[in-house]
Amino acid sequence: MSAELQDLYQEMILDHNRRPRNFRAIADARHAEGYNPLCGDRITVYLTVGDGGTITDVSFQGSGCAISKASASLMTESIKGKTVEEAQALFERFQRMITASGETPIDDLGKLTVLAGVRQFPVRVKCASLAWHTLRAAVDARNEVVSTE
Amino acid sequence: MATVVSAPRGGLNVNAIRQDFPILRQQVHGKPLVYLDNAATTQKPQAVIDSLVHYYAQENSNVHRGVHELSGRATDAYDAARETVRRFLNAADSREIVFVRGTTEAINLVAQTYGRAHVGRGDEIVLTEMEHHSNIVPWQILSQEKGAQLRVVPIADAGELRLDEFERLLTDRTRLVCVTHVSNVLGTVNPVADLVRLARSRGIPVLIDGAQAVAHMPVDVEALGCDFYAFSGHKIFGPTGIGVLYGRKALLDAMPVYQGGGGMIGRVTFDRTTYAELPYKFEAGTPHIAGAIGLAAALDYLTAIGLERVAAYEHDLLEYGAQALSQVPGLQLTGTARSKASVLSFALHDVHPHDVGTILDREGVAIRAGHHCCQPLMARLGVPATARASLAMYNTREEIDALVRALQTVREVFA
Ligand SMILES: Cc1ncc(COP(=O)(O)O)c(C=O)c1O
Numbered sequence: 006m007s008a009e010l011q012d013l014y015q016e017m018i019l020d021h022n023r024r025p026r027n028f029r030a031i032a033d034a035r036h037a038e039g040y041n042p043l044c045g046d047r048i049t050v051y052l053t054v055g056d057g058g059t060i061t062d063v064s065f066q067g068s069g070c071a072i073s074k075a076s077a078s079l080m081t082e083s084i085k086g087k088t089v090e091e092a093q094a095l096f097e098r099f100q101r102m103i104t105a106s107g108e109t110p111i112d113d114l115g116k117l118t119v120l121a122g123v124r125q126f127p128v129r130v131k132c133a134s135l136a137w138h139t140l141r142a143a144v145d146a147r148n149e150v151v152s153t154e
Numbered sequence: 155m156a157t158v159v160s161a162p163r164g165g166l167n168v169n170a171i172r173q174d175f176p177i178l179r180q181q182v183h184g185k186p187l188v189y190l191d192n193a194a195t196t197q198k199p200q201a202v203i204d205s206l207v208h209y210y211a212q213e214n215s216n217v218h219r220g221v222h223e224l225s226g227r228a229t230d231a232y233d234a235a236r237e238t239v240r241r242f243l244n245a246a247d248s249r250e251i252v253f254v255r256g257t258t259e260a261i262n263l264v265a266q267t268y269g270r271a272h273v274g275r276g277d278e279i280v281l282t283e284m285e286h287h288s289n290i291v292p293w294q295i296l297s298q299e300k301g302a303q304l305r306v307v308p309i310a311d312a313g314e315l316r317l318d319e320f321e322r323l324l325t326d327r328t329r330l331v332c333v334t335h336v337s338n339v340l341g342t343v344n345p346v347a348d349l350v351r352l353a354r355s356r357g358i359p360v361l362i363d364g365a366q367a368v369a370h371m372p373v374d375v376e377a378l379g380c381d382f383y384a385f386s387g388h389k390i391f392g393p394t395g396i397g398v399l400y401g402r403k404a405l406l407d408a409m410p411v412y413q414g415g416g417g418m419i420g421r422v423t424f425d426r427t428t429y430a431e432l433p434y435k436f437e438a439g440t441p442h443i444a445g446a447i448g449l450a451a452a453l454d455y456l457t458a459i460g461l462e463r464v465a466a467y468e469h470d471l472l473e474y475g476a477q478a479l480s481q482v483p484g485l486q487l488t489g490t491a492r493s494k495a496s497v498l499s500f501a502l503h504d505v506h507p508h509d510v511g512t513i514l515d516r517e518g519v520a521i522r523a524g525h526h527c528c529q530p531l532m533a534r535l536g537v538p539a540t541a542r543a544s545l546a547m548y549n550t551r552e553e554i555d556a557l558v559r560a561l562q563t564v565r566e567v568f569a
Binding site for chain 1: 183505506507508509512513516523524525529532538539563566567568
C-alpha cells in the first residue's frame with residue numbers, strides 16, 4: 006500500500022468511519038441536507054445554537070464514504086462549544102489544509118489534522134468538505150439541499 | 155489492419171490489439187495502467203488517432219459548401235463515414251444515419267421531433283428501471299410539456315427486465331418504447347428483438363439506447379426491426395462529440411426538424427424555409443466532420459477484428475471476472491442476469507464504492523464508483539452507488555487478476 010493511501014486512511018479516520026460520533030438526529034433543531042453528486046451520498050447536519058452564538062449541540066446522519074463520514078464525525082466533535090463564528094473560521098482553515106499543495110506545512114487543527122492526507126487526493130476534497138458546507142447551510146437554517154458541485 | 159492476426163482457435167489476439175492502443179502502455183501511480191472504465195469511455199486505437207491527424211493535416215475543410223479541392227475531399231470523407239456507419243449497423247439506407255453529438259443528443263432529437271409530433275395529453279411512454287438518465291430525462295421533459303406519462307418496466311433482482319410487466323404496460327396509449335440494449339450498471343443484455351416484436355405487433359415504435367452494446371456485440375438494426383437506435387462514438391473506440399442516430403426512413407421523413415440553421419435547409423426566405431433531405435434535415439450547422447471520420451476509422455478497426463470474436467472473447471473474460479470477483483470475501487456482484495456484457499458492478503461489504511475506487515486507482519486500476527447516471531436504478535437497488543469494472547476487448551485475465559489483488563489491498567486498509 007502506498008504512503009499516500011496510509012496518510013489518507015489513518016486509523017482515526019477508519020475508526021470514525023466505523024463508529025461515527027454524534028451520529029443521530031436532534032429533534033426540532035436547525036438542520037440542512039448536503040449532497041455529493043460524485044458519491045451519490047447525502048448527509049443531514051443538525052445544530053442547536055445557544056446564547057451568544059455558542060453551538061450547544063451538533064450531530065449528523067446519512068451515508069457516505071469513509072472520508073465524508075469521518076470528516077462529519079470529527080467536525081461535530083471539534084465545533085461543539087465553539088461559537089458559530091469560530092466554527093466558520095475553523096472551516097476556512099480546514100478547507101485551506103485539505104486543498105493546499107503537498108509541500109505546504111500542515112496547520113495544526115487538532116484532531117482534524119488527520120484529514121490533511123486528503124490534499125494528495127484532489128477528487129476527494131469534496132468528500133471531506135461536505136459536512137462543513139452542510140453545517141454552514143444549517144447555521145443559516147437554509148432549508149435547501151446544498152450540493153458540493 | 156496489420157495487427158489483426160487471429161489467435162489460435164479463431165480467438166482474439168489481445169496482445170496485438172493492446173499494441174494498437176498507445177494509452178494502455180503507461181503507468182499510473184507507478185503501476186501499469188489497468189483500464190476497467192470502458193463503460194464510461196473507451197480508449198482509442200492508433201488508427202483512430204491517425205485518422206484525426208490525417209484529416210486535420212491534409213483534408214480539413216467545411217463540407218457541402220465549397221467548390222474547392224479540400225472541401226470536396228472533406229465532403230467525400232464525411233459521406234464515406236456515414237456509409238461506414240450504415241454498413242456497421244446494417245441499415246438499409248445511409249440516409250437513415252444521422253450524425254449527432256452522442257447518445258444523449260440522439261435521444262433528445264427523437265424526443266423533440268418524433269416525440270413532440272406524436273405524444274399528447276394522456277399518452278404514455280414506456281421506459282425501464284435500468285435506463286441511463288439520458289434515456290429518462292428527455293422523456294420527462296417531453297411528458298411534462300405534453301401532459302403525458304412515463305411508464306416504467308421494473309426489473310427482477312438479478313437485473314433482468316420483467317417481460318410480463320413489459321407486456322402489461324403496452325397499451326393503446328403507448329406512443330413509444332425506449333429501452334437500453336445493455337445496462338451500463340448491471341451489464342444486462344436486454345432481449346431487444348423480442349421487445350421490438352411485442353411493441354411493433356401493437357404498432358408501437360421502439361427506440362434502443364445502444365451506448366453500451368455496439369462495442370461488445372454485432373448489432374443489425376434491420377434484424378432487430380427497431381425504429382431508432384442510438385450510440386456514442388467515444389464508447390466504441392472513436393472520438394468524443396460524435397454519435398449516431400439510426401432512424402427508420404419513413405419515420406425520419408415524417409418527423410419535424412430538430413435544430414434550425416445552415417446545412418439543414420432547402421431554400422430560405424423570410425417567409426418560409428424548406429428543409430433539406432435526409433439525413434441533412436437533422437444536421438444543422440457545421441457537423442463534427444473529424445469526429446465522423448474518426449468514428450468510421452474506429453468502426454473499420456473493430457469490423458476488421460470482428461465483433462463476433464470480440465463478443466466471444468469478452469464473454470469468456472466476463473465469466474472469468476465474475477468468478478474471480480465472487481472469490482473476494484465480502485464482495486457481492488450487482489447484476490447477475492443470464493445474458494450479460496462487459497459490466498461487473500459490485501459492492502464490498504462495509505466499504506463505500508468511492509473508497510474502493512480511490513484505493514484501486516493507487517494500484518493503477520481504473521474503475522468507476524458512483525450512481526453511473528442511473529439514480530432511479532440505484533434507488534431500486536437500495537444503494538447510493540456501486541463500484542463498476544467494465545471491460546473492453548483489450549482487457550485481459552491478468553488485468554482481472556490485478557483488480558482482485560487491488561481489492562485485497564482495499565480489504566487490508568479497511569480490515
Ligand atoms: C446506457 C447509456 N446510455 C446513454 C449514455 C450517454 O452517452 P453520452 O454521454 O455519450 O451521450 C451512456 C453513457 O454513459 C450510457 O451508458
